[in-house]
Amino acid sequence: MKSDFTSEEIMTVSAARMLRNGAICFVGIGLPSTAANLARRLHAPDAVLIYESGPIGAKPAVLPLSIGDGILAETADSVVSTPEIFRYWLQGGRVDIGFLGAAQLDRFVNINTTVIGDYFRPKVRLPGAGGAPEISTSAKEVLVVVKQSRRSFVEKLDFITSAGFLSGGDARERTGIPGKGPVAVITDLCILRPDRQTRELTVTSVHPGITGERIRANTGWEVRFSDDCRMTEPPTGLELTTLRDLLARTAAAHGSAGVAA
Amino acid sequence: MKSDFTSEEIMTVSAARMLRNGAICFVGIGLPSTAANLARRLHAPDAVLIYESGPIGAKPAVLPLSIGDGILAETADSVVSTPEIFRYWLQGGRVDIGFLGAAQLDRFVNINTTVIGDYFRPKVRLPGAGGAPEISTSAKEVLVVVKQSRRSFVEKLDFITSAGFLSGGDARERTGIPGKGPVAVITDLCILRPDRQTRELTVTSVHPGITGERIRANTGWEVRFSDDCRMTEPPTGLELTTLRDLLARTAAAHGSAGVAA
Amino acid sequence: MAQWSLLSEAIAACVHDGDIVALEGFTHLIPFAAGHEIIRQGRRGLALVRMTPDLIYDQMIGAGCAAKLTFSWGGNPGVGSLHRFRDAVENGWPAPLAIEERSHSDLANAYVAGAANLPFAVLRGYVGSSFEQMCPHIRSVTCPFTGERLAATPSIRPDVAIVHAQKADRKGNVLLWGILGVQKEAVLAAKRSIVTVEERVESLDAPANACILPSWVVDAVCLVPQGARPSYAHGYYERDNAFYLRWDAISRQRESFRAWLKEHVLETADFVQYLRVLGSGGRQEAVR
């Protein structure tokens, strides 16, 4: 089956679909921001986007270049300081959905954005935590959007930057973490959700044209498929047009140099 | 000696003189506010007045009716929230002088604004602490302005709301309180300062026309006079005119109903 | 998402007997109309919280709404004592009033802690005072890095916070400016919140970094022009200081207080009628 959309497009559209209208969403830059803003233009016009730099209720007409882009401040209902965002809004328990990216994750959706290799003598030094450790615990639910590969989906993390389900089962609940944790991981190949019991990520929806083999080849552990695994609904014409229009307007606004987010 | 100024006027003028130009002053409402604003009009135009309600650098043209009067906000360099005032500005260690009133004080300038009688079955319930407990410890120095009587200058407090020198000597230093504590108490009769050694209040300056006898009669303990006790410089013409003008303009602005501060 | 409501409906829906209730406003934007409506609806057993309980809390306490008061300064600002508050504390009239006493710095920090979903606040406070001996809610923590001992106090988490503000837009986003007090923290620390406003506007047109309560953290927004009288609303009207002075006489005796409360609050339908009875019609400045 030859599709008329790219794997990145179905990833973004699938992630956008997860954001329910009216949800208070704490948005990471990059893929999460694109998906959240696409959702705002489709089924979730009343989603409230919070960015860690300070804007609350940002409604950017084009995608922001950075987590603290001026367009976020200009279109927000309120712009507060960064400490206030983390103290009153995230830790305050007001965020429904934390929308995160990830450098690496494991089968229990623990995330590593810190180091590959030994912490004190790292092979690769990654950017670090950012807001993720507290987004992943304080937001009521977490969505993760990430390109799937053996580099990103790994058997074992060298550092847990942000807690998913830890060692699985009720390990997360036992820590007293307030938020429920990850509800879905959306990739360019499929959608994975934590198993109810074990909390291990299982493939619940495969994007059109993607084989189970390809998913296995791009996962660093023996990935399971759920019994009722289905095919992801392909992007509708409206979804695709809206996404492409958003990206085109973003490129036009920022110049070709701007296609960063 | 018949003076052409009232005892309240020399109290206010004497208190105003204590505020050095450029000082960052945390101002209580009432007498301290009057004195601080008089000082701004005389020798201390660059004193920075901070009110606990939020204004920083208030420059009111007439006296405020309350600690959160709109005129303070309108004339301030910055208006922040009340938590920020106490956290970043007072506790932050940025205040040179805390300018306080008092319901009752003892010889070591401990202040009671809480209760007379037993705490749980009070004879008189006073307004409570307000900002004073932390002003008295976090401001680098404290000035107290209060009308002197046996009701206000008492042998023993039923409750220490705000620490002065506690039991005297180095008792305050030993607690680790950052601020140096009271440097002067200005009343309608005299000026008292803590003795260097004992930290007991001693009369260092007697207002013109006031006898030692009268001061003793209005002090609830055997008050001491310092060896070099002198007479308070009477208010100058400029001081008096400026004070009266300030009060007259205040009354005009607020109406006769406004003579509260 | 905030619902535009009648104040009477908002109070009926959000404020229940026995609730922890914070009406905030630091001399500015004091929610008098909301306080009156609580009195009118006969709420009982409230645990009131407020940094500066003044006339509106004196009225609520005298009316018998309160079982407890958490506060840091209770007085008629610039005038003197709160007689109804004192009568309750000193004589248990009309009902005993438990008090939880703090300093301004403590309560301000405790609201911040509440808004930030922390169980306690840390401050450099109370050193050398009698508070630590007399008030069991004031404890301490030790810094795990320096060994310093600091005051720790429980955060404030009201069931309901009520504040007055200048404006709200169609969707219920609220803008306030001038002296901000702890209003934002009180709303964010509370489970439910009601905001009364001077004006309903199409768009807030707020300056950058203004103090805004987004609609979705507020339960009810009520249009109550002059709802902060006799306190003031920056940009709308000034403080009616004459009333603060008159209150001293009205409130000094139980009987004069009861007569005033009956005529002005219990027997008026709402704040509009209250203002009419108060005869403030001629006094409505337009300083905007």
Added chain:
Amino acid sequence: MAQWSLLSEAIAACVHDGDIVALEGFTHLIPFAAGHEIIRQGRRGLALVRMTPDLIYDQMIGAGCAAKLTFSWGGNPGVGSLHRFRDAVENGWPAPLAIEERSHSDLANAYVAGAANLPFAVLRGYVGSSFEQMCPHIRSVTCPFTGERLAATPSIRPDVAIVHAQKADRKGNVLLWGILGVQKEAVLAAKRSIVTVEERVESLDAPANACILPSWVVDAVCLVPQGARPSYAHGYYERDNAFYLRWDAISRQRESFRAWLKEHVLETADFVQYLRVLGSGGRQEAVR
């Protein structure tokens, strides 16, 4: 009281070898000009602090100014890695770089604690992560009321904080707006502070409750128009995103980095000349 100064004089007076130095700005108003001047003056052994070390810290680290970095996210935002930062951490080039790693929430709280003169910050943080095992600066405190265990981290108290802002008035009062980040907290937490501004004005004419740094909490105010380039200044100019993309190539190799640094920073007299060399003359938007 802030002194209007040349940036070179302010850096010379306020920033010393070995100081704890925080240049803040959350993608907005990043004090590039000040960072360059620190490089030009050859400071060594600095303990740098910054929530989001990005290009300016990559440059300072690559130039050899830093001995330590306290941070929460180090990357080229929207582009990728900071190659100089990575080279320092992974290979100790040009000097070993000790790191003290935090989360955004932690560092933001730690600046707040610093501004509030508290030795530590309390947050609901890090639960389930590897931080507590690997990072000795992350400890815990127990709530004296509920028994809950919360993360505790040391407050940030820089020797010097440097921020960029839109305006300052004659007296040196500073106004900033838009994305505020932790700039105010950084200045208030620091012993000394320098603010570079886009514009010197007679009067700030700030809206109510704007973010203002009063002159007397700032040591030096320096007029450096475009001093935040290639980041942006709300109301003045937009982010030069092309430079962020180009930085990836410039910084990837030590040699290309050194050549760039020499030509653009070490051999320019000031930020005006830097901008000229960079050839940004044609790109000066006037979006105000």
